[in-house]
Amino acid sequence: MKLPEGRLLRSRVVSDPRTVLVDALDRELTGYAVFEPQDALLLGADGRGVVTFRAGVPVVAYHTGSERAGPPALADLAAEGPYRLRLFALAPADLTAVHDEDEFRVPPGMPAERLAGDQALAERTREAAPAERLAVVSNGGAEHAEPVVGEDGDDRQPGAVEAFLDDAEKIEAIREQARDEAQQRADEWGFDDVG
Amino acid sequence: MVEAFAVASGKGGTGKTTSTLALGMALAEEYDVTVVDADMGMANLLFHAGLADVETTLHDVLVEGGAPVDDAVYERHGLRVVPCGTNLADFEAADPRRLRDVVAALAADTDVILLDSAATLSSRAAVLPVVLADRVVVVLEPTIPALSDGLKVQEYASSYGTDTAGILFNKVRDADAIERIAPKAERYFEGPTLTTVPASERVRAARRNGRPLLAHAPESDAARAYREAAASLTVRDGDSEAVADRFRSAVVPESP
Numbered sequence: 001m002k003l004p005e006g007r008l009l010r011s012r013v014v015s016d017p018r019t020v021l022v023d024a025l026d027r028e029l030t031g032y033a034v035f036e037p038q039d040a041l042l043l044g045a046d047g048r049g050v051v052t053f054r055a056g057v058p059v060v061a062y063h064t065g066s067e068r069a070g071p072p073a074l075a076d077l078a079a080e081g082p083y084r085l086r087l088f089a090l091a092p093a094d095l096t097a098v099h100d101e102d103e104f105r106v107p108p109g110m111p112a113e114r115l116a117g118d119q120a121l122a123e124r125t126r127e128a129a130p131a132e133r134l135a136v137v138s139n140g141g142a143e144h145a146e147p148v149v150g151e152d153g154d155d156r157q158p159g160a161v162e163a164f165l166d167d168a169e170k171i172e173a174i175r176e177q178a179r180d181e182a183q184q185r186a187d188e189w190g191f192d193d194v195g
Numbered sequence: 196m197v198e199a200f201a202v203a204s205g206k207g208g209t210g211k212t213t214s215t216l217a218l219g220m221a222l223a224e225e226y227d228v229t230v231v232d233a234d235m236g237m238a239n240l241l242f243h244a245g246l247a248d249v250e251t252t253l254h255d256v257l258v259e260g261g262a263p264v265d266d267a268v269y270e271r272h273g274l275r276v277v278p279c280g281t282n283l284a285d286f287e288a289a290d291p292r293r294l295r296d297v298v299a300a301l302a303a304d305t306d307v308i309l310l311d312s313a314a315t316l317s318s319r320a321a322v323l324p325v326v327l328a329d330r331v332v333v334v335l336e337p338t339i340p341a342l343s344d345g346l347k348v349q350e351y352a353s354s355y356g357t358d359t360a361g362i363l364f365n366k367v368r369d370a371d372a373i374e375r376i377a378p379k380a381e382r383y384f385e386g387p388t389l390t391t392v393p394a395s396e397r398v399r400a401a402r403r404n405g406r407p408l409l410a411h412a413p414e415s416d417a418a419r420a421y422r423e424a425a426a427s428l429t430v431r432d433g434d435s436e437a438v439a440d441r442f443r444s445a446v447v448p449e450s451p
Contacts, residue, residue, distance in 0.1 A: 075339060118208075161339055162379060168382075174347065182355065185322070191326055
Protein backbone atom coordinates (compact mmCIF):
# COMPACT_ATOMS: atom_id res chain seq x y z
CA MET A 1 0.00 0.00 0.00
CA LYS A 2 1.63 3.24 -1.14
CA LEU A 3 0.73 6.59 0.37
CA PRO A 4 2.33 10.02 -0.03
CA GLU A 5 3.99 11.08 3.20
CA GLY A 6 1.64 14.01 3.85
CA ARG A 7 1.87 16.62 6.57
CA LEU A 8 2.95 15.35 9.96
CA LEU A 9 0.43 16.46 12.59
CA ARG A 10 1.55 14.51 15.58
CA SER A 11 4.32 12.13 16.58
CA ARG A 12 4.37 10.64 20.03
CA VAL A 13 4.29 7.48 22.07
CA VAL A 14 0.84 6.38 23.21
CA SER A 15 -0.04 3.41 25.37
CA ASP A 16 -3.54 2.94 24.05
CA PRO A 17 -4.66 3.02 20.40
CA ARG A 18 -7.88 4.62 21.58
CA THR A 19 -6.04 7.95 21.92
CA VAL A 20 -5.27 7.90 18.21
CA LEU A 21 -8.78 7.06 17.13
CA VAL A 22 -10.30 9.78 19.32
CA ASP A 23 -7.77 12.31 18.05
CA ALA A 24 -8.48 11.46 14.40
CA LEU A 25 -12.23 11.66 14.97
CA ASP A 26 -12.03 14.96 16.87
CA ARG A 27 -9.80 16.51 14.21
CA GLU A 28 -12.00 15.06 11.43
CA LEU A 29 -8.70 13.89 10.01
CA THR A 30 -8.32 13.02 6.38
CA GLY A 31 -5.03 11.21 6.26
CA TYR A 32 -3.54 8.25 8.04
CA ALA A 33 -2.02 6.98 11.25
CA VAL A 34 1.08 4.79 11.52
CA PHE A 35 1.28 2.56 14.58
CA GLU A 36 4.72 1.25 15.42
CA PRO A 37 4.76 -0.99 18.48
CA GLN A 38 7.64 -0.30 20.84
CA ASP A 39 7.87 -3.97 21.51
CA ALA A 40 8.97 -5.41 18.21
CA LEU A 41 8.97 -8.91 19.76
CA LEU A 42 5.32 -9.43 19.04
CA LEU A 43 5.22 -8.18 15.51
CA GLY A 44 8.58 -8.89 14.02
CA ALA A 45 11.21 -6.32 13.20
CA ASP A 46 9.41 -4.08 10.75
CA GLY A 47 5.76 -4.53 11.63
CA ARG A 48 3.84 -1.30 11.32
CA GLY A 49 0.12 -0.83 11.14
CA VAL A 50 -1.50 1.82 8.97
CA VAL A 51 -5.06 3.04 9.29
CA THR A 52 -6.41 5.68 6.94
CA PHE A 53 -9.19 8.12 7.76
CA ARG A 54 -11.61 10.26 5.83
CA ALA A 55 -13.13 13.11 7.89
CA GLY A 56 -12.14 11.27 11.08
CA VAL A 57 -13.66 7.92 10.12
CA PRO A 58 -11.34 4.92 9.54
CA VAL A 59 -11.46 3.57 5.98
CA VAL A 60 -8.71 1.03 5.34
CA ALA A 61 -6.19 -0.88 7.44
CA TYR A 62 -2.94 -2.46 6.34
CA HIS A 63 -0.05 -4.11 8.11
CA THR A 64 3.44 -3.87 6.66
CA GLY A 65 4.81 -6.90 8.53
CA SER A 66 2.13 -9.45 7.69
CA GLU A 67 1.12 -7.64 4.48
CA ARG A 68 -2.47 -8.32 5.41
CA ALA A 69 -5.23 -5.80 4.80
CA GLY A 70 -8.70 -5.09 6.16
CA PRO A 71 -9.88 -6.65 9.46
CA PRO A 72 -6.94 -9.11 9.70
CA ALA A 73 -4.56 -6.14 9.62
CA LEU A 74 -6.30 -4.76 12.70
CA ALA A 75 -5.54 -8.03 14.46
CA ASP A 76 -1.89 -7.72 13.44
CA LEU A 77 -1.51 -4.23 14.79
CA ALA A 78 -3.40 -4.94 18.00
CA ALA A 79 -0.24 -5.88 19.81
CA GLU A 80 0.93 -4.68 23.13
CA GLY A 81 1.28 -0.94 23.49
CA PRO A 82 2.98 1.42 23.83
CA TYR A 83 3.05 2.47 20.22
CA ARG A 84 5.03 5.15 18.52
CA LEU A 85 2.31 6.94 16.65
CA ARG A 86 2.50 9.34 13.74
CA LEU A 87 -0.54 11.07 12.35
CA PHE A 88 -0.40 12.56 8.83
CA ALA A 89 -2.84 14.78 6.96
CA LEU A 90 -3.37 14.19 3.24
CA ALA A 91 -5.51 15.69 0.52
CA PRO A 92 -8.58 13.47 -0.08
CA ALA A 93 -7.43 12.83 -3.67
CA ASP A 94 -4.21 11.21 -2.38
CA LEU A 95 -6.27 8.53 -0.66
CA THR A 96 -8.63 7.67 -3.50
CA ALA A 97 -6.52 4.85 -4.92
CA VAL A 98 -6.18 2.93 -1.63
CA HIS A 99 -9.74 3.67 -0.60
CA ASP A 100 -10.96 2.04 -3.77
CA GLU A 101 -9.42 -1.30 -2.71
CA ASP A 102 -12.42 -3.10 -1.21
CA GLU A 103 -10.35 -5.77 0.49
CA PHE A 104 -8.39 -3.12 2.39
CA ARG A 105 -11.52 -1.67 3.96
CA VAL A 106 -12.66 -1.99 7.54
CA PRO A 107 -16.13 -1.08 8.86
CA PRO A 108 -16.08 2.43 10.39
CA GLY A 109 -16.55 1.33 14.00
CA MET A 110 -14.31 -1.75 13.86
CA PRO A 111 -10.98 -0.13 14.85
CA ALA A 112 -12.60 1.39 17.97
CA GLU A 113 -14.19 -1.94 18.87
CA ARG A 114 -11.29 -4.21 18.10
CA LEU A 115 -8.26 -2.08 18.94
CA ALA A 116 -9.62 0.01 21.78
CA GLY A 117 -12.50 -2.16 22.98
CA ASP A 118 -14.59 0.98 23.19
CA GLN A 119 -18.22 0.58 22.09
CA ALA A 120 -19.10 4.21 22.80
CA LEU A 121 -16.30 5.43 20.55
CA ALA A 122 -17.36 2.92 17.89
CA GLU A 123 -20.90 4.33 18.01
CA ARG A 124 -19.58 7.91 17.75
CA THR A 125 -17.48 6.91 14.76
CA ARG A 126 -20.44 5.26 13.03
CA GLU A 127 -22.51 8.37 13.61
CA ALA A 128 -19.81 10.41 11.90
CA ALA A 129 -19.58 8.00 8.95
CA PRO A 130 -21.35 8.77 5.68
CA ALA A 131 -24.43 6.64 5.03
CA GLU A 132 -22.86 4.69 2.16
CA ARG A 133 -20.21 3.29 4.54
CA LEU A 134 -22.85 1.81 6.80
CA ALA A 135 -24.49 -1.38 5.71
CA VAL A 136 -26.92 -1.52 8.57
CA VAL A 137 -28.28 -4.81 9.79
CA SER A 138 -30.69 -5.53 12.56
CA ASN A 139 -29.20 -7.57 15.37
CA GLY A 140 -31.33 -7.88 18.46
CA GLY A 141 -32.39 -4.27 18.21
CA ALA A 142 -28.84 -2.96 17.90
CA GLU A 143 -27.56 -1.55 14.65
CA HIS A 144 -24.13 -2.40 13.40
CA ALA A 145 -22.03 -1.57 10.46
CA GLU A 146 -21.05 -4.64 8.53
CA PRO A 147 -17.86 -4.93 6.55
CA VAL A 148 -18.07 -3.04 3.30
CA VAL A 149 -17.94 -5.80 0.74
CA GLY A 150 -17.53 -5.94 -3.01
CA GLU A 151 -20.24 -6.59 -5.54
CA ASP A 152 -19.78 -10.30 -5.01
CA GLY A 153 -20.83 -9.85 -1.40
CA ASP A 154 -18.09 -11.95 0.13
CA ASP A 155 -18.95 -11.37 3.76
CA ARG A 156 -17.20 -14.52 5.03
CA GLN A 157 -13.97 -12.62 5.56
CA PRO A 158 -12.76 -13.56 9.02
CA GLY A 159 -13.07 -10.75 11.50
CA ALA A 160 -10.15 -9.18 13.24
CA VAL A 161 -10.81 -11.05 16.49
CA GLU A 162 -10.82 -14.39 14.73
CA ALA A 163 -7.67 -13.49 12.85
CA PHE A 164 -6.05 -12.60 16.17
CA LEU A 165 -7.07 -15.94 17.69
CA ASP A 166 -5.77 -17.80 14.64
CA ASP A 167 -2.32 -16.35 15.20
CA ALA A 168 -1.06 -18.93 17.70
CA GLU A 169 2.48 -17.63 17.57
CA LYS A 170 1.49 -14.14 18.56
CA ILE A 171 -0.73 -15.38 21.37
CA GLU A 172 2.08 -17.55 22.69
CA ALA A 173 4.29 -14.45 22.68
CA ILE A 174 1.69 -12.55 24.73
CA ARG A 175 1.42 -15.43 27.19
CA GLU A 176 5.14 -15.86 27.50
CA GLN A 177 5.63 -12.17 28.15
CA ALA A 178 2.90 -12.25 30.83
CA ARG A 179 4.49 -15.30 32.47
CA ASP A 180 7.88 -13.59 32.60
CA GLU A 181 6.27 -10.46 34.03
CA ALA A 182 4.35 -12.48 36.63
CA GLN A 183 7.51 -14.29 37.71
CA GLN A 184 9.48 -11.11 37.95
CA ARG A 185 6.78 -9.44 39.99
CA ALA A 186 6.40 -12.48 42.21
CA ASP A 187 9.99 -11.86 43.23
CA GLU A 188 9.40 -8.13 43.69
CA TRP A 189 6.18 -8.64 45.58
CA GLY A 190 7.25 -11.73 47.50
CA PHE A 191 4.43 -13.94 46.19
CA ASP A 192 6.66 -16.95 45.66
CA ASP A 193 5.59 -18.71 48.84
CA VAL A 194 1.92 -18.38 48.06
CA GLY A 195 0.38 -21.60 46.89
CA MET B 196 -16.67 -26.58 52.18
CA VAL B 197 -15.44 -23.40 50.57
CA GLU B 198 -13.93 -22.33 47.28
CA ALA B 199 -12.70 -18.82 46.49
CA PHE B 200 -12.99 -17.49 42.96
CA ALA B 201 -11.42 -14.28 41.69
CA VAL B 202 -13.60 -12.70 39.01
CA ALA B 203 -11.01 -10.89 36.94
CA SER B 204 -10.47 -9.34 33.55
CA GLY B 205 -7.25 -7.32 33.44
CA LYS B 206 -9.10 -4.63 31.52
CA GLY B 207 -11.78 -2.19 32.63
CA GLY B 208 -15.30 -2.00 31.28
CA THR B 209 -15.88 -5.70 30.68
CA GLY B 210 -18.73 -5.83 33.19
CA LYS B 211 -16.80 -7.60 35.90
CA THR B 212 -18.81 -6.30 38.85
CA THR B 213 -22.11 -7.02 37.12
CA SER B 214 -20.81 -10.51 36.42
CA THR B 215 -19.59 -11.07 39.98
CA LEU B 216 -22.96 -10.20 41.48
CA ALA B 217 -24.92 -12.09 38.84
CA LEU B 218 -22.80 -15.23 39.26
CA GLY B 219 -23.08 -14.82 43.02
CA MET B 220 -26.88 -14.63 42.94
CA ALA B 221 -27.12 -17.57 40.56
CA LEU B 222 -24.78 -19.68 42.71
CA ALA B 223 -26.71 -18.64 45.83
CA GLU B 224 -29.61 -20.81 44.68
CA GLU B 225 -27.46 -23.76 45.67
CA TYR B 226 -24.67 -22.46 47.92
CA ASP B 227 -23.98 -19.96 50.67
CA VAL B 228 -22.21 -17.21 48.74
CA THR B 229 -20.12 -14.26 49.91
CA VAL B 230 -19.17 -11.55 47.43
CA VAL B 231 -16.21 -9.32 48.31
CA ASP B 232 -15.25 -6.10 46.53
CA ALA B 233 -11.53 -6.74 46.19
CA ASP B 234 -11.10 -3.84 43.73
CA MET B 235 -9.99 -1.63 46.56
CA GLY B 236 -8.85 1.33 44.50
CA MET B 237 -11.94 1.56 42.31
CA ALA B 238 -14.77 0.18 44.34
CA ASN B 239 -18.14 -0.03 42.66
CA LEU B 240 -19.78 -3.16 44.02
CA LEU B 241 -21.59 -0.97 46.53
CA PHE B 242 -23.38 0.93 43.74
CA HIS B 243 -24.41 -2.27 41.98
CA ALA B 244 -25.72 -3.83 45.18
CA GLY B 245 -27.61 -0.81 46.54
CA LEU B 246 -25.12 -0.35 49.37
CA ALA B 247 -23.95 3.18 48.53
CA ASP B 248 -25.05 4.56 51.90
CA VAL B 249 -23.69 1.93 54.28
CA GLU B 250 -21.52 3.04 57.14
CA THR B 251 -18.87 0.34 57.39
CA THR B 252 -17.00 -1.05 54.37
CA LEU B 253 -14.02 -3.30 53.75
CA HIS B 254 -11.77 -0.23 53.95
CA ASP B 255 -12.78 0.23 57.59
CA VAL B 256 -11.82 -3.39 58.26
CA LEU B 257 -8.45 -3.13 56.51
CA VAL B 258 -7.11 -0.23 58.60
CA GLU B 259 -5.01 -0.90 61.65
CA GLY B 260 -7.24 -1.50 64.65
CA GLY B 261 -10.20 -1.40 62.28
CA ALA B 262 -13.75 -2.72 62.51
CA PRO B 263 -14.42 -6.48 62.77
CA VAL B 264 -15.16 -8.15 59.42
CA ASP B 265 -18.77 -8.87 60.34
CA ASP B 266 -19.51 -5.14 60.52
CA ALA B 267 -18.81 -4.84 56.79
CA VAL B 268 -20.91 -7.86 55.78
CA TYR B 269 -24.39 -7.09 54.45
CA GLU B 270 -27.10 -9.61 53.65
CA ARG B 271 -28.55 -8.58 50.31
CA HIS B 272 -30.32 -10.49 47.53
CA GLY B 273 -29.64 -13.83 49.18
CA LEU B 274 -25.90 -13.14 49.39
CA ARG B 275 -23.44 -11.86 51.90
CA VAL B 276 -21.89 -8.75 50.36
CA VAL B 277 -18.70 -7.05 51.56
CA PRO B 278 -18.43 -3.68 49.78
CA CYS B 279 -15.47 -1.31 49.58
CA GLY B 280 -15.92 2.42 50.10
CA THR B 281 -15.05 5.03 47.52
CA ASN B 282 -13.16 7.47 49.72
CA LEU B 283 -9.59 7.74 48.46
CA ALA B 284 -8.19 8.63 51.88
CA ASP B 285 -9.78 5.47 53.30
CA PHE B 286 -8.22 3.46 50.50
CA GLU B 287 -4.80 4.92 51.24
CA ALA B 288 -5.15 4.12 54.93
CA ALA B 289 -6.28 0.55 54.21
CA ASP B 290 -3.68 -2.20 54.21
CA PRO B 291 -4.42 -4.71 51.44
CA ARG B 292 -2.29 -7.32 53.24
CA ARG B 293 -5.12 -7.68 55.72
CA LEU B 294 -7.35 -8.94 52.90
CA ARG B 295 -6.01 -12.46 53.46
CA ASP B 296 -7.24 -12.38 57.07
CA VAL B 297 -10.62 -11.07 55.96
CA VAL B 298 -10.95 -13.84 53.38
CA ALA B 299 -9.82 -16.38 55.97
CA ALA B 300 -12.49 -15.18 58.41
CA LEU B 301 -15.20 -15.27 55.74
CA ALA B 302 -14.09 -18.73 54.55
CA ALA B 303 -15.10 -20.28 57.85
CA ASP B 304 -18.73 -19.55 57.21
CA THR B 305 -19.56 -19.80 53.51
CA ASP B 306 -19.47 -22.19 50.53
CA VAL B 307 -18.33 -19.82 47.80
CA ILE B 308 -16.31 -16.61 47.99
CA LEU B 309 -16.32 -14.40 44.90
CA LEU B 310 -13.61 -11.73 44.82
CA ASP B 311 -14.46 -8.90 42.45
CA SER B 312 -10.93 -8.06 41.31
CA ALA B 313 -9.26 -4.91 40.01
CA ALA B 314 -9.16 -4.28 36.27
CA THR B 315 -5.38 -4.11 36.19
CA LEU B 316 -2.35 -6.23 36.96
CA SER B 317 -0.11 -3.30 37.74
CA SER B 318 0.07 -3.39 41.53
CA ARG B 319 0.39 -5.95 44.27
CA ALA B 320 -2.99 -4.99 45.74
CA ALA B 321 -4.60 -5.52 42.33
CA VAL B 322 -3.05 -8.95 41.81
CA LEU B 323 -3.62 -10.15 45.37
CA PRO B 324 -7.18 -11.49 44.84
CA VAL B 325 -5.92 -13.61 41.93
CA VAL B 326 -3.14 -14.93 44.19
CA LEU B 327 -5.48 -15.71 47.08
CA ALA B 328 -8.23 -17.38 45.05
CA ASP B 329 -8.44 -21.10 44.29
CA ARG B 330 -9.58 -20.44 40.76
CA VAL B 331 -10.17 -17.47 38.49
CA VAL B 332 -13.18 -16.72 36.28
CA VAL B 333 -11.93 -14.59 33.38
CA VAL B 334 -14.48 -12.05 32.12
CA LEU B 335 -13.93 -11.21 28.46
CA GLU B 336 -15.49 -9.16 25.73
CA PRO B 337 -15.11 -10.43 22.18
CA THR B 338 -12.43 -7.81 21.42
CA ILE B 339 -8.70 -8.11 20.92
CA PRO B 340 -7.69 -5.98 23.95
CA ALA B 341 -10.04 -7.88 26.26
CA LEU B 342 -8.79 -11.27 25.03
CA SER B 343 -5.19 -10.18 25.24
CA ASP B 344 -5.64 -8.91 28.81
CA GLY B 345 -7.65 -11.99 29.75
CA LEU B 346 -4.76 -14.19 28.60
CA LYS B 347 -2.44 -12.15 30.78
CA VAL B 348 -4.70 -12.62 33.80
CA GLN B 349 -4.62 -16.36 33.20
CA GLU B 350 -0.82 -16.40 32.98
CA TYR B 351 -0.51 -14.39 36.19
CA ALA B 352 -3.00 -16.70 37.90
CA SER B 353 -1.26 -19.90 36.85
CA SER B 354 2.13 -18.44 37.76
CA TYR B 355 0.78 -17.99 41.28
CA GLY B 356 -0.80 -21.45 41.47
CA THR B 357 -4.38 -20.35 40.73
CA ASP B 358 -6.34 -22.40 38.17
CA THR B 359 -8.77 -21.08 35.57
CA ALA B 360 -12.38 -22.10 36.24
CA GLY B 361 -13.56 -20.80 32.89
CA ILE B 362 -14.11 -17.82 30.65
CA LEU B 363 -17.22 -15.72 30.36
CA PHE B 364 -17.92 -13.62 27.26
CA ASN B 365 -19.82 -10.48 28.18
CA LYS B 366 -21.42 -7.70 26.10
CA VAL B 367 -21.82 -9.98 23.10
CA ARG B 368 -23.46 -8.20 20.18
CA ASP B 369 -23.00 -10.66 17.36
CA ALA B 370 -24.31 -14.11 18.25
CA ASP B 371 -22.94 -15.70 15.05
CA ALA B 372 -19.45 -14.30 15.51
CA ILE B 373 -19.21 -15.46 19.13
CA GLU B 374 -19.94 -19.01 18.02
CA ARG B 375 -16.78 -18.85 15.97
CA ILE B 376 -14.75 -16.80 18.45
CA ALA B 377 -15.46 -18.76 21.66
CA PRO B 378 -14.10 -22.13 20.45
CA LYS B 379 -10.99 -20.43 19.12
CA ALA B 380 -10.48 -18.64 22.45
CA GLU B 381 -10.93 -21.92 24.33
CA ARG B 382 -7.77 -23.24 22.69
CA TYR B 383 -5.78 -20.82 24.81
CA PHE B 384 -7.71 -20.76 28.06
CA GLU B 385 -7.48 -23.59 30.57
CA GLY B 386 -11.18 -23.53 31.40
CA PRO B 387 -14.33 -23.82 29.27
CA THR B 388 -16.61 -21.02 28.09
CA LEU B 389 -19.05 -20.83 30.99
CA THR B 390 -21.49 -18.69 29.05
CA THR B 391 -21.88 -15.85 26.58
CA VAL B 392 -23.86 -12.90 27.89
CA PRO B 393 -25.63 -10.73 25.32
CA ALA B 394 -25.19 -6.94 25.43
CA SER B 395 -28.32 -5.59 27.02
CA GLU B 396 -29.89 -2.29 27.93
CA ARG B 397 -31.37 -4.06 30.95
CA VAL B 398 -27.88 -4.55 32.40
CA ARG B 399 -27.30 -0.79 32.27
CA ALA B 400 -30.75 -0.13 33.73
CA ALA B 401 -30.01 -2.50 36.63
CA ARG B 402 -26.79 -0.63 37.34
CA ARG B 403 -28.59 2.75 37.25
CA ASN B 404 -31.15 1.42 39.69
CA GLY B 405 -28.50 0.12 42.07
CA ARG B 406 -29.84 -3.41 41.78
CA PRO B 407 -28.07 -6.57 40.64
CA LEU B 408 -29.15 -7.80 37.21
CA LEU B 409 -30.71 -10.98 38.59
CA ALA B 410 -32.91 -8.90 40.90
CA HIS B 411 -33.75 -6.21 38.33
CA ALA B 412 -34.40 -8.36 35.28
CA PRO B 413 -34.32 -12.03 36.34
CA GLU B 414 -36.03 -13.20 33.14
CA SER B 415 -33.72 -11.33 30.76
CA ASP B 416 -31.46 -13.23 28.36
CA ALA B 417 -28.43 -11.83 30.18
CA ALA B 418 -29.68 -13.12 33.55
CA ARG B 419 -30.36 -16.52 32.00
CA ALA B 420 -26.82 -16.60 30.66
CA TYR B 421 -25.39 -16.02 34.14
CA ARG B 422 -27.54 -18.80 35.59
CA GLU B 423 -26.16 -21.05 32.85
CA ALA B 424 -22.61 -20.06 33.86
CA ALA B 425 -23.32 -20.84 37.53
CA ALA B 426 -24.81 -24.21 36.60
CA SER B 427 -21.72 -25.15 34.61
CA LEU B 428 -19.38 -24.20 37.45
CA THR B 429 -18.67 -27.16 39.72
CA VAL B 430 -17.72 -25.76 43.11
CA ARG B 431 -14.95 -27.80 44.64
CA ASP B 432 -15.40 -29.11 48.10
CA GLY B 433 -12.53 -27.38 49.88
CA ASP B 434 -11.99 -27.83 53.59
CA SER B 435 -12.93 -24.51 55.22
CA GLU B 436 -10.22 -24.78 57.84
CA ALA B 437 -7.52 -25.64 55.32
CA VAL B 438 -8.58 -22.79 53.07
CA ALA B 439 -8.65 -20.36 55.97
CA ASP B 440 -5.18 -21.51 57.01
CA ARG B 441 -3.90 -21.04 53.50
CA PHE B 442 -5.17 -17.50 53.40
CA ARG B 443 -3.74 -16.73 56.81
CA SER B 444 -0.34 -18.06 55.84
CA ALA B 445 -0.22 -16.39 52.43
CA VAL B 446 3.02 -14.46 52.31
CA VAL B 447 2.31 -10.89 51.38
CA PRO B 448 5.20 -8.49 51.77
CA GLU B 449 5.30 -5.09 53.38
CA SER B 450 6.30 -2.57 50.76
CA PRO B 451 3.97 -1.56 47.92
